[in-house]
Amino acid sequence: MKDLDLSLYLVTDRSLSLNRPLEYIVEEAVKGGVTMVQLREKTCSSKEFYELAIRLKNCLKPFNIPLIINDRLDIALACDAEGLHIGQGDIPYDIARKLLGKDKIIGLSVENIQDAIDANKLDVDYIGISPVFSTPTKTDTAQAIGLEGVRQITQISKHRSVGIGGINRANAHDIIKCGADGISVVSAIMSADDPRSAAYELSELIECRG
């Protein structure tokens, strides 16, 4: 099992950054306690995605925080990211593992119990349980599964997990109580007035386990 700290996992969304540079938000968030960063881009060109990934990788390197690329295996390979996050509509896991090799982190989104059962047959490094709550930041997601869904999935899954979707200060601790190893947030940090403080407050909530 790889040495991963999933506790506070930032997923980027430049449209929510309030016009601040992504590198600024990511660096502040890491200083506040973010333990992993996923670069998610759905509309830019491959060149822009690649260049952004290189910039984020350089920004995260001094902090030893892994950069995970959403969906785009080619970008992950091109920037030598620490890992890839794939959803149910992305390149199949087996292909991704073969191309990335066993040392890279691969996370997989699970949207229901069946996905979690299927994921037990794979040597993914973590699962992202999504969406926990309905969220405006991602429009292509399945129905929200709620805290009870998180509880059921963490019970049957053999993998480490993070909850994602509509998670913020008010519900962060609940996700951990349901058995997840961490929370994944987008707007709670991307749109925060002070991303460092926002990350710090979330990390404090996660540490109060039990």
Next chain:
Amino acid sequence: MKDLDLSLYLVTDRSLSLNRPLEYIVEEAVKGGVTMVQLREKTCSSKEFYELAIRLKNCLKPFNIPLIINDRLDIALACDAEGLHIGQGDIPYDIARKLLGKDKIIGLSVENIQDAIDANKLDVDYIGISPVFSTPTKTDTAQAIGLEGVRQITQISKHRSVGIGGINRANAHDIIKCGADGISVVSAIMSADDPRSAAYELSELIECRG
């Protein structure tokens, strides 16, 4: 130099297929004389792109026609396509070559003289001169360079080339006369009532060189 026949190069666009399956059009087009096929998808999920690529690869294999993937290096790797076509806004050529290896075909779009001069420093397998004429099938392209642009680029380029953009029966022969090794078409075959006949007629026009 790889053994490539660039003479009649079909670039797919499912939105122009008049609701016919892509495999049907591609197979008919190949039977009519298409010598290369590029799968271009800009809106579908990575999984759908991958599955479509696998289907096209199987469809082309009996004919020994190379499958080239547009932009998405990960899909090219995942389906073990014969090659990749990149534009100026895609992953940089050097990265693509490193990840794909020297045996795969890599084509590069050039949109002006300077791009063609820059491409002379690279060991790309061919250049796509685009767009020759303005075209409704691609909205993110540079200004049309016209036949004179094709002539200038084929004169200064050390690479084999195809013209693309607004090419049809009426102007196919002109592109060859301007020094290109082939023509690349989208709607002239994708939207043809009879894709096999359309390909056959275009290939006849190309053969009448000089």
